[in-house]
Amino acid sequence: MLLSLNWLREFVPYEGDVKALSDRLTMLGLEVEEVANPFAALEKIVVGHVLERAVHPSSDHLSVCKVDIGTGEILDIVCGAPNVAAGQKVPVAPVGTIMPGGLVIKKAKLRGEPSCGMICSERELALGEGHEGIMVLDQAFVPGTPICDALGLDQVVLDVSITPNRADCLSVLGLAREVAAAFGLPLTIPQAELAESGVPFAGFAIEPDADLCPLYQARLIRDVTIAPSPDWLRYRLLAVGLRPINNIVDVTNYVMMECGQPLHAFDRDMLRGNRIRVERAEEGMTLTTLDGQDRVLTAKDVLIWDDEQPVALAGVMGGANSEIGAASATVLLESAVFDPASIRKTARRLGLSSDASYRFERGVDQIGNTDAMNRAASLMAAVSGGAVAPGVAKAEPRPFTARIIPFTPAKATRLLGVEMPPEFCRETLTRLGCIVAPGEPWQVTAPSFRLDLEREVDLIEEVARVYGMDRIEAVLPTVTKSLADLDKADPTFAFLSQVKDWGRGAGLAEVVNYSFVGTADLDRCGLPLEGRVNIFNPLSEEMNVLRTELAPGMLGSLRQNMSQDNTRIRIFEVAHSFVQDPDSDTLTRENNRLGILLHGSRFPARYPYPEGRFGYADIKGLVEHLLLTLGVGAASFERGGEHAYLAPEILVRAGEMVVGRVGMIREDLADAYQARGEVWYADLDLDLLMDLRLHVAFKAIPKFPVVRRDMTLVAPESLAIGAVVDTVKEMQEPLLTDVFLVDVYAPEGSAERNLTYRFVYRHAERTLKDKEVEKINLRIGQHLVERLSVRFS
Numbered sequence: 001m002l003l004s005l006n007w008l009r010e011f012v013p014y015e016g017d018v019k020a021l022s023d024r025l026t027m028l029g030l031e032v033e034e035v036a037n038p039f040a041a042l043e044k045i046v047v048g049h050v051l052e053r054a055v056h057p058s059s060d061h062l063s064v065c066k067v068d069i070g071t072g073e074i075l076d077i078v079c080g081a082p083n084v085a086a087g088q089k090v091p092v093a094p095v096g097t098i099m100p101g102g103l104v105i106k107k108a109k110l111r112g113e114p115s116c117g118m119i120c121s122e123r124e125l126a127l128g129e130g131h132e133g134i135m136v137l138d139q140a141f142v143p144g145t146p147i148c149d150a151l152g153l154d155q156v157v158l159d160v161s162i163t164p165n166r167a168d169c170l171s172v173l174g175l176a177r178e179v180a181a182a183f184g185l186p187l188t189i190p191q192a193e194l195a196e197s198g199v200p201f202a203g204f205a206i207e208p209d210a211d212l213c214p215l216y217q218a219r220l221i222r223d224v225t226i227a228p229s230p231d232w233l234r235y236r237l238l239a240v241g242l243r244p245i246n247n248i249v250d251v252t253n254y255v256m257m258e259c260g261q262p263l264h265a266f267d268r269d270m271l272r273g274n275r276i277r278v279e280r281a282e283e284g285m286t287l288t289t290l291d292g293q294d295r296v297l298t299a300k301d302v303l304i305w306d307d308e309q310p311v312a313l314a315g316v317m318g319g320a321n322s323e324i325g326a327a328s329a330t331v332l333l334e335s336a337v338f339d340p341a342s343i344r345k346t347a348r349r350l351g352l353s354s355d356a357s358y359r360f361e362r363g364v365d366q367i368g369n370t371d372a373m374n375r376a377a378s379l380m381a382a383v384s385g386g387a388v389a390p391g392v393a394k395a396e397p398r399p400f401t402a403r404i405i406p407f408t409p410a411k412a413t414r415l416l417g418v419e420m421p422p423e424f425c426r427e428t429l430t431r432l433g434c435i436v437a438p439g440e441p442w443q444v445t446a447p448s449f450r451l452d453l454e455r456e457v458d459l460i461e462e463v464a465r466v467y468g469m470d471r472i473e474a475v476l477p478t479v480t481k482s483l484a485d486l487d488k489a490d491p492t493f494a495f496l497s498q499v500k501d502w503g504r505g506a507g508l509a510e511v512v513n514y515s516f517v518g519t520a521d522l523d524r525c526g527l528p529l530e531g532r533v534n535i536f537n538p539l540s541e542e543m544n545v546l547r548t549e550l551a552p553g554m555l556g557s558l559r560q561n562m563s564q565d566n567t568r569i570r571i572f573e574v575a576h577s578f579v580q581d582p583d584s585d586t587l588t589r590e591n592n593r594l595g596i597l598l599h600g601s602r603f604p605a606r607y608p609y610p611e612g613r614f615g616y617a618d619i620k621g622l623v624e625h626l627l628l629t630l631g632v633g634a635a636s637f638e639r640g641g642e643h644a645y646l647a648p649e650i651l652v653r654a655g656e657m658v659v660g661r662v663g664m665i666r667e668d669l670a671d672a673y674q675a676r677g678e679v680w681y682a683d684l685d686l687d688l689l690m691d692l693r694l695h696v697a698f699k700a701i702p703k704f705p706v707v708r709r710d711m712t713l714v715a716p717e718s719l720a721i722g723a724v725v726d727t728v729k730e731m732q733e734p735l736l737t738d739v740f741l742v743d744v745y746a747p748e749g750s751a752e753r754n755l756t757y758r759f760v761y762r763h764a765e766r767t768l769k770d771k772e773v774e775k776i777n778l779r780i781g782q783h784l785v786e787r788l789s790v791r792f793s
Contacts, residue, residue, distance in 0.1 A: 001159075001160045001161075001162050001169065001170055001171075001175070002157050002158070002159055002160075002239075002240040002241050003157065003158045003159075003160055003172060003175050003240075004154040004156070004157050004172075004236065004239050004240060005018065005021075005154070005156040005157070005158065006152075006154045006156070007154065007172050007236065007239075007240075007258075008172060008175065008176055008179065010172075010188075010190065011172060011173060011176035011180075011187060011188055011189065011190075012176045012179045012180050012183075012185050012186070012187060012188070013185055013186065014179055014183060014185060016183070018035055018156055018158075019035075021158070021179070022035060022158060024179075024182050024183070025158070025160060025175075025178065025179070025182075027465075027468060027469055027470055028178055028182060028465050028466070029163065029166070029465055030160050030161070030162065030166070030169060030175070030178060031160070031161040032158050032159065032160055032161075033159045033160070033161050034158075034159040035156065035157070035158050035159075036157055036159065037155045037156065037157070038153075038154065038155075038157050038238065038239045038240075038241070039148050039153045039154075039155060039238075039239070041098065041099065041100040041126070042100070042125060042146075042147050042148055042153070043146065043148065044093065044094060044096070044097040044098075045091050045092065045093050045097065045120065045125065045146070045147040045148075046069050046070065046091075046092055046094070046143075046144055046145060046146055046147060047069075047070070047089055047090075047091065047092070047137060047141045047142065047143050047144065047145045047146075047147060047150050048067040048068065048069045048070075048075075048089070048090050048091070048092030048117075048119065048143055049067065049068040049069075049087075049088075049089055049090075049143040050065050050066075050067055050084065050085065050086050050087065050088045050089075050090060050119075051065075051066045051067065051068055051074065051086065052065065052066040052086055053065050053084055053085055053086045056078065056110075056111060056113060057112075057113070058111040058112055058113070059111050061080060061082070062078055062079070062080050062110065062111065062113075063078070063079045063080075063081075063084050064076065064077075064078055064113050065077050065078075065079050065084060065086075065119065067090070067092055067117070067119065068143045069092050069094065069117075069143055069144055070142065070143035070144015070145070071144060075092070075094070075116045075117050076113070076114050076115065076116055077092070077115050077116060077117045077118065077119055078110040078111075078113050078114075078115035079118075079119045079134065081119065081121065081133040081134040082132075082133055083132075083133035083134060083136070084119060084133070084134050088134075088136050088137075089136070089137040089138065089139055089141045089143070090119045090120070090134055090135065090136060090137060091119070091120045091125060091134075091135055091137065091147050092117050092118070092119055092120070093105045093117055093118045093120055094116075094117045095107050095116055095117055097117075097118075099118075099120075099124060099125075100124075100125065100126040101124070101126070105117060105118050119134045120134065120135060121133065121134050121135055122135045125147070126238075127151075127234070127235065127238065128228065128234060128244070129228075137150065137151075138150075151231065151235060152232070152235070153235055153239065154235070154236065154239035154240075157239055157240065160175065164362060165362075165452040166452065167260070167359060167362035167363045167364065167451060167452075168260065168365070168449040168450055168451075168452075170260050170358070170359050170362070171256075171257060171258060171259050171260030171261075172257060172258050172259075173189065173258060173259050173260060174260055174449065177432065177433060180431065181428065181431035181432050181466055182466060184431075189371075190258070190375065192371065192374035192375040192377070192378045193378050194374045194377060194378045194388060195378070195381070195388065196387075196388050196389065196390040196391075197387045197388070197389075197390070198222055198387050198389050198390070199389060200389060200390040200391045201219065201220040201389035201390065201391040201392070201393060202391055203274055204218070204220075204274050204275070204276070204393040205274060205275040205276070205393070206218065206275075206276050206393050206394060206395035207275065207276070207277045207278070207395065208277070208278035208336075208395050208397060209278055209279055209280070209302075209397075210397035210398045211339065212278055212279075212280070212302050212314070212338065212339050212342055213278040213302075213314070213336055213337065213338055213339070213397075214337050214339075214366060214396065214397065214398035214399075214400070215336060215337040215366055215369055215394075215395075215396045215398070215399075215400075216276065216278055216334070216336040216337075216394070216395050216396075217334075217335050217336070217369070217370065217373060217392050217393065217394035217395070217396075218276065218332055218333060218334050218335065218373075218392070218393045218394075219332075219333045219335075219373060219374075219377045219388060219389070219392055219393075220268065220330065220331070220332055220333070220388075220389040220393075221330070221331040221333060221377055221380050221381055221384070221386045221387065221388050221389070222329070222330050222386055222387050222389055223329060223330075223385065223386045223387055224247075224248060224328065224329060224330070224331055224380065224381075224384035224385065224386035225384050225385050225386070226246050226247065226248060226324065226325065226326050226327070226328050226384070227246065227247055227384070228244070228246065228247065229244055229246065229247045229250040229251075229383060230247075230383055233247070233250050233251070233254060233383065234250065236254065237250055237253060237254060237257075240257055242257070242355075246324065246326075247380070247383040247384050248265050248324050248328070248331055248380055248384060249265060249324055250383075251265075251376050251379045251380045251383060252264065252265055252333075252376060253355070254376075254379065255372055255375050255376040255379065256355060256356065256359070258375070259365075259368065259371070259372040259375065260359060260364060260365065260368075260372075260449075261335060261359075261364055261365065261368065261369055261372035261373075262315070262355070262356035262359050262360060262364070263333060263334060263335050263372065263373065263376050264312060264318050264333075264334040264356075265324050265331050265332070265333055265334070265380075266311065266312075266318070266322045266324075266331070266332040266333075266334065267322055267323065267324050267325065267328040267330070267331070267332075268330035268331060268332040269328070269329065269330055270311075270321060270322045270323075271306045271307075271311060271322055271332065272306045272307045272308045272309065273306055273307025273308065274307070275306065275307045276304060276305070276306060276334075276393075277304075277305040277306075278302065278303075278304060278305075278314060278336075278338075279302070279303060279305060280299055280300065280301065280302055280303070281297035281298065281299060281300075281301040281302070281303045281310065282297075282299065283297075283298055283299040284296065284297070284298075285297050285310070287303070287310050287313060287319055288319060288320040288321065289313060289316075289317040289318065289319060289320065289352070290317055290318050290319070290320055290323055291317065292320065295313065295350055295352070297313075298349070300342065300345060300346070301313065301342075301346045301349075302314040302315070302338065302339070302342050302343070302346065304319075304334070306322075309321065312334075313346065313350075313352075314336075314338050314342075314343070315336075315338040315342075315343040315346075315356060315357055315360035315361075316343060316346055316347050316350070316352055316354055316356065316357045316360075317352060317354055317356070317357075331380060331386070333373060333376060333377055333380065335369050335370070335372060335373035335376070336369070337364055337366045337369060338360050340360060340361045340362060340363050341361075343357050343360040343361045344357075344361035347361065363451040365448050365449035366400040366448055367400055367448035367449075368448065368449060370392075373392075400448055402445050402446060402447075402448065403445070403446045403453065403454065404443050404444070404445050404446075405443075405444045405445075405446060405453065405454070405455065405456055405458070405459055406441040406442065406443060406444070406456055407425070407429070407436075407441055407442045407443075407444045407456055407459045407460075408440075408441040408442070408456070409421070409422040409425045409442075411456065411460070412425060412459075412460045412463055412464075415457070415460055416460065416463075416464050416467075416472060417472065417473075417475055418467070418471075418472050418473075420463055420467070424463070424467070425463050426442075428462065428463050428466045428467075429444055429459065429462065429463070431466075432447075432450070432462055432466070433447035433449065433450065434446060434447060434450075434453075434459075435447075441456075444459055491690075492592070492690070495686070495690045495693075496574055496592060496686065498630070499574055499594060499626070499630070499686060500574055502625075502626055502629050502630075503572040503574070503594075503596075506622060506625065506626075507570060508570045508571060508572040508596065508622075509570060509571050509572075510571070510572060510573065510574075511553075511554070511557045511571045511572070511573050512573065512575070513547075513550075513553030513554070513556065513557060513573060513575065514543060514553065515546055515547060515575070515576065515578070516535060516538070516539070516543035516544070516545070516546065516547075517542075517543065517545060517546075517547045517552045517553060517556075518541060518542040518543060518544060518545070519532075519541075519544055519545050520541075520542075521542075521552035521555075521556070522545065522547075522548060522552060524552075524669065524672060525549070525551055525552055525555070525644055525645045525669065526644035526645055526669075527548055527549060527551075527552075527644055527645075528548075528644075530580075531548060531579040531580045532545050532546070532548060532579075532580070533545065533546040533548075533578045533579065533580055533588050534546075546578035546588070547577055547578065548577055548578065548579050549577050549593070549683065550573055550575055550577060550593050550594075550595035550683065551595065551645055551681065551683065553573065553575075553595075554571065554573060554595045554597045554681070555597075555665070555669070555673045555679075556673070557571055557573075557597070558571075558597060558599060558673050558674075558675060558679065559673040559674050562673070562674040562675065562676070563674065567599070567600045567601075567676055568599075568600035568601050568604065569597065569598065569599040569600055570597075570598055571596075571597050572594065572595060572596045572597075573594070573595045574592070574593075574594055574686065575592075575593065575595075576590045576591065576592060576593070577590070577591045577593050578590055578591075579591075591685065591687055592685075592686040592687050592690075593683060593684065593685060593686055594626075594660075594682075594683070594684040594686050595681070595682070595683055596619065596622055596623075596681065596682040596684075597679065597680070597681050597682075598614040598618055598619055598622075598679070598680045598681075599614065599675060599676075599677065599678070599679045599680070600613065600614065600676070600677065601613055601614075602614055602618065613677055613678065614678070614680055615678070615680065616650075616662075616664070616680065618680065619662050619680040619681070619682050620637060620650075620662060622682065623635055623652055623660070623662055623682050623684070626684070627654055627659075627689070630689055630693055631693045631694045632654045632659075632689055632692045632693060632694065633654060633655065633692075633694060635652055635653065635654060636652075636653045636654075636722060636726075637650050637651065637652060637653070637662070637722065638650070638651050638653065638720070638722075639651075639720075640661060643661070643663065645665055645666055645669055645681075646661065646662075646663030646664065646665065646666070646681065647663065647664060647665075647666045647667070648663055648664070649661050649663045650662045650663050652682075652684065654688075654689070654692050655692070657688060657692060659684055659685050659688045659689055659692070660682065660683050660684035660685055661682070661683055662680070662681065662682040662683075663680070663681065664678055664679065664680055664681070665678075665679040665680070665681050702762060702764065704762060704763055704764070704765070704766060704767050704768075705762070705767060706737070706760050706761060706762045707760075707761045707762070707768050707770075707773045708758055708759065708760055708761075709758070709759045709761070709773060709774075709777045710742065710756055710757070710758050710759075711756070711757050711759065711777065711780075711781055711792075712754050712755065712756045712757075712792070712793035713754070713755050713756075713757070713781075713784065713790040713791070713792065713793065714752050714753075714754055714755075714790060714791050714792070714793050715752065715753060715754075715755050715788070715789070715790045716751060716752055716789055717746070717751055717752065717753055719788065719789065719790070721741055721744075721755065723788065724741075724755065724757060724784060724788065724790070725739055725740070725741075725757075727783070727784055727787050727788060728757075728759075728780060728783075728784070731780065731783060733776060733780065735761045735762065735763055735768065735773075735776060736759060736760070736761055736776070736780070737760050737761065737762050738758075738759075738760040739757055739758070739759050739760070740757065740758055741755060741756070741757055741758075742756050742757065742758045743755075743756040744756070754793055755790075759777060759780065761773050761776065761777075
């Protein structure tokens, strides 16, 4: 939003420093991005007085002029304009001036006559389209006066960034309200000096759809003369970045910038019948808009119709078939309120963002609509010589209802951490346009132009803005709850945090991937089509479905690391997977899962670490350690069947429950993600693990030593290593505290291998003797020989 300081001062008598104004607006949440002079290119242009004008001796269309520019020096200037004459006051560009178009004025000789400057036209000054002759100024102007000062051009314009919720500040009036409240200044709103005359405007029907157009009203201005706007109007529009068109259209733009209400002017004589309708378009129909483009419409677009045809794309742009032109004599002035969502969708779909749609899609002031219409009608009559017909054609199927919000000053003090006196709160809210009714709590009526005020906290924010966010010290609040209380309040969050803490403690790096993946990613991993949750409005083809497993995202992280030449990868992710579930309220079931991925060297490839790559033992050890850390108990592993992306698949059990799987990523899939060797992966169901957690019971540290015995068994290669451990545990030997594999030897060419297990014995109340340990160890060995196809080495 471009705000002219001179225009602002017509509403608020602010005479302070521009920097102070910018800083205050910024602290109010209205960031001033730049303070600029829109007519900076005219700074060296001055008023000149043509003392003499003579015909060029070598040309019948050039004039040789002597011009006084107030410096005491009389300039010789050769001018080609036919209307230059002695006695005129004209704009002069002295030597050294850089014109708006980039032309540099230099001393020159034109057909033998010296020329030390240029007498300018409107187009050369970028102040209009006039170029048939030079720009003739008011005779009262003093030679040497800068042209910007002489013409009263707005030389200070603030570029204010407006957040989407502050539609009320997309106007001079809205920003003036903020300045008045911030500096305690009076606010003066320009009144429409509306004089009606002639035949009443009657018999014209307005038929809006209540859902699409809560209010539509119109006025009629007769006997207008279409012409360029007066200088003050054109210069002001130029200052705020709008191109002047003609006096009628310029007034609609002027009032839009002033009041924030977009307006539209129809040529009444080009409208068919005596009716305006606001309805949706017909699917596939076209409308030629004011920019000359044929717009193909859908049934969701909103149109303004006359009795027979569409004449405007509601809230976005008018139609060419009802455009104000040079021959227009009667104007139908539209002032309406449209549904923001429908305007936004149409403007986005057509790529047709206009100043009007920008305001309509954020919401306009329904109560202030009439004042804006009357203001525009009176200005149109003044600049075009027309007459405003008595009466208004109006339909308001959905009248505006003011929002009443309870407010308590004490709550504002508690929330902001700063004392907010009730009188300050009342004065602030009143200055911002609210109506404050006493009571407990106060009943605050939000103004019609503040559509963003919905709850008490919004009012508290308003009080804080005016008080000054920069004056509120940053103080950390006192935490009254312990971490244990927080864990009880959200046990799932506490459990997932524990898993993440474990991952970082185990030396893994945490990754956070998008929940969105591409269909191609799931297909590449061989994941089934059934159960996929598609995205209705995907950001791209690479993010058009929710992940059903974490593996695609983890493999994407692998590829990203490999592309950066980071080949030693130890990563984990705790996140949701998503599958369709018709029994769920959202038709989607979410599952907390843990993914772990290992690739590359086990240690950095440098002395003294030995060379070695991650393998099955590494991923298995991490899973075992996690289950023990979480209190789930010891993990067991068994070979699974065919799997989409693991070869082989090893199932992970906690007791009898399968809680996940580990394995090596298929070689072809690993290659597709730029892997340079084996990729080991683990996928665990955290929701199951959370339910399987055991109550941890602490006991005293044993006082007596352990006794260890090793046993080597010759077993067929097909016998699972874990089968020996499971068979030993079935005996439930009370003195045996642990058994585990310590070595494997497989002779080359043999179908058997030697498995060495270590047995750990301990008695809680005494030291064990060798004889009793040997006896128990022998009994265990004999049991294994009888139950399994093994023999002693």
